[in-house]
Amino acid sequence: MAVYPLPSSIILNKFSFHPFTSRFFPKPLFYRRFSTTSFSTVPQHLIYGPSLHKGHKIAHQNSDNFTRIFDITALRVPSKLCFSLESKLRGHLLNWPRIRNIVRVPGDDVEDELKDFIGDDSRDDDDETLKLLERRIYGRGEGDGEKMCEVLYRDKLARTFNSTGYVKFENLAKISRPKKKKWKREGNGRERRGNGRSDVSMVEVVEEEGSGDDEDFSGLLGDDFSGRKWSGSTRLLLLDERYANKGIEEMPEAIKAVLKEHNEEESTRLCFEIVRCKLTLFYNYWQMNEVLDVLLPQGMIVPSAFETVGHIAHLNLREEHFPYKKLIAKVVLDKNKPKIQTVANKIDVIHNDYRTMQLEVLAGNHSLVTTVVENGLYFDVDLAAVYWNSRLATERQRLLSCFTYNDVVCDVFAGVGPIAISAAKKVNYVYANDLNPNAVEYLERNCVRNKLERKIEIFNMDGRRFIDSIFASEKARPITQVVMNLPNDAVGFLDSFRGIFRNKHTDKQFTLPRIHIYGFSKVQDPEFDFHEKIRIALSEVAFEVQMHRVRLVAPGKWMLCASFDLPETVAFAK
Numbered sequence: 001m002a003v004y005p006l007p008s009s010i011i012l013n014k015f016s017f018h019p020f021t022s023r024f025f026p027k028p029l030f031y032r033r034f035s036t037t038s039f040s041t042v043p044q045h046l047i048y049g050p051s052l053h054k055g056h057k058i059a060h061q062n063s064d065n066f067t068r069i070f071d072i073t074a075l076r077v078p079s080k081l082c083f084s085l086e087s088k089l090r091g092h093l094l095n096w097p098r099i100r101n102i103v104r105v106p107g108d109d110v111e112d113e114l115k116d117f118i119g120d121d122s123r124d125d126d127d128e129t130l131k132l133l134e135r136r137i138y139g140r141g142e143g144d145g146e147k148m149c150e151v152l153y154r155d156k157l158a159r160t161f162n163s164t165g166y167v168k169f170e171n172l173a174k175i176s177r178p179k180k181k182k183w184k185r186e187g188n189g190r191e192r193r194g195n196g197r198s199d200v201s202m203v204e205v206v207e208e209e210g211s212g213d214d215e216d217f218s219g220l221l222g223d224d225f226s227g228r229k230w231s232g233s234t235r236l237l238l239l240d241e242r243y244a245n246k247g248i249e250e251m252p253e254a255i256k257a258v259l260k261e262h263n264e265e266e267s268t269r270l271c272f273e274i275v276r277c278k279l280t281l282f283y284n285y286w287q288m289n290e291v292l293d294v295l296l297p298q299g300m301i302v303p304s305a306f307e308t309v310g311h312i313a314h315l316n317l318r319e320e321h322f323p324y325k326k327l328i329a330k331v332v333l334d335k336n337k338p339k340i341q342t343v344a345n346k347i348d349v350i351h352n353d354y355r356t357m358q359l360e361v362l363a364g365n366h367s368l369v370t371t372v373v374e375n376g377l378y379f380d381v382d383l384a385a386v387y388w389n390s391r392l393a394t395e396r397q398r399l400l401s402c403f404t405y406n407d408v409v410c411d412v413f414a415g416v417g418p419i420a421i422s423a424a425k426k427v428n429y430v431y432a433n434d435l436n437p438n439a440v441e442y443l444e445r446n447c448v449r450n451k452l453e454r455k456i457e458i459f460n461m462d463g464r465r466f467i468d469s470i471f472a473s474e475k476a477r478p479i480t481q482v483v484m485n486l487p488n489d490a491v492g493f494l495d496s497f498r499g500i501f502r503n504k505h506t507d508k509q510f511t512l513p514r515i516h517i518y519g520f521s522k523v524q525d526p527e528f529d530f531h532e533k534i535r536i537a538l539s540e541v542a543f544e545v546q547m548h549r550v551r552l553v554a555p556g557k558w559m560l561c562a563s564f565d566l567p568e569t570v571a572f573a574k
């Protein structure tokens, strides 16, 4: 163990009370009780950062497959300097995702009664600053007399602030809130925070081979001060994996320079120790794709993406994944809890009239009923019985931006209402229709849930009949916008618009609706292709159509939205 010595003035003061010193710093935990086996299929030097293909695996009978132990080196430094050293040494620290560079291990804090005995000069300044700060925030510092109960203290603050006219309860509540408890309960006993362990990772200091009680700290202070120990609070700064098992002489000059610089400044005289540590990463540390990469046979594509609808994740597994589908689903669930509660797999392409997905629940709770929040609106959906696609949220917003308060919208294929209900919030009135009775039931429920039932009228009929009746109705308000979101078939419904005004007098005031229709195209020029289909469906020679590419639904297959004003010749056709 290589060591930089403490300045002698500090050492004499700190370690003069020898009988207690062995309790200041408990024995580091043993790691040798585990026999460790090296686990690596990929050359370790080729992988940088944490990986399940690196480190050691515990050769325990009951150990899981995903615990990995890494040898690392750490710098033990006084706690008051750990943050400034962290920023100066950042490039040389471990910097692994979700692992803090500064770590606490058991025994890094000195018990208060012992501090009084040994006169810890490292905390004097700190304490004063802390007290000042506490007085400013809480009105009293540690040791300033009887602790005032929270209620009385808040009352006192309220009176003080009131008299100066500054009371603002939000701030008052904040500054007079009881301090967070530093203790947390674990199992039967109490465990102090900062023991280097969580359900994600654990840091343990490794005891040197052959070290006994007397030799434990021989490295800390150099040969002159063997047998003595830290008396102030300390922290570990985890160094980059390159420096594992290295001594201070082998560290880069940059690290030595920072430590030397601290040593030279009288105010920040630095004592530090090079410590060997074990960093254990548990199953909870690893990301979904890392775990699946280990679980699935070599060469198999790791499913890395899934779509979510509320609390449901739906996968689109390939045939090669089928034998592992439950395993994959379990990992997806584990790694995405609590947001995801159900994992299902899409078992067939959508080809039914109601556009519902065929889903097989693989893990979690078996209900496919969920709630989606989109732009502040709530939508209840049952994925087994109705259509929903969260990927269209942006498109729905784009479409809504075309509407104004004066519009009356007619949604021919409304589903559970993502367009119709969002439109109802903005426009004058909405007529919404769907053929699927389940979708209509949820549509009604969602209108009520979003308190918009007075702005929507709901229908459950075939789209063609709906267009006929709504435009023929004497009672219906003049429709200004029509939405037709049934990309596979909507064009086939366009002929229903031919002659919708045939019984109206052309000399009377009438409103020609603007139609927004969705469709797919697989050809080179999808806009031209879709325009042609619309023109043919309306039996119209030429009229202006605005095209928008919504998204690629498959390689080379575009979903498009065409918007156009219904030509007068079509509306009045005989």
Ligand SMILES: C[S@@+](CC[C@H](N)C(=O)[O-])C[C@H]1O[C@@H](n2cnc3c(N)ncnc32)[C@H](O)[C@@H]1O
Binding pocket: 353, 354, 355, 387, 388, 389, 392, 412, 413, 414, 415, 416, 417, 418, 419, 433, 434, 435, 436, 439, 461, 462, 463, 464, 485, 486, 487
């Ligand atoms: C692609 S979904 C769109 C739903 C909704 N606009 C959305 O964005 O979620 C098409 C909807 O049209 C409905 N549908 C299918 N055929 C229909 C028809 N002939 N008449 C009316 N609705 C129909 C389906 O039940 C489905 O809810």
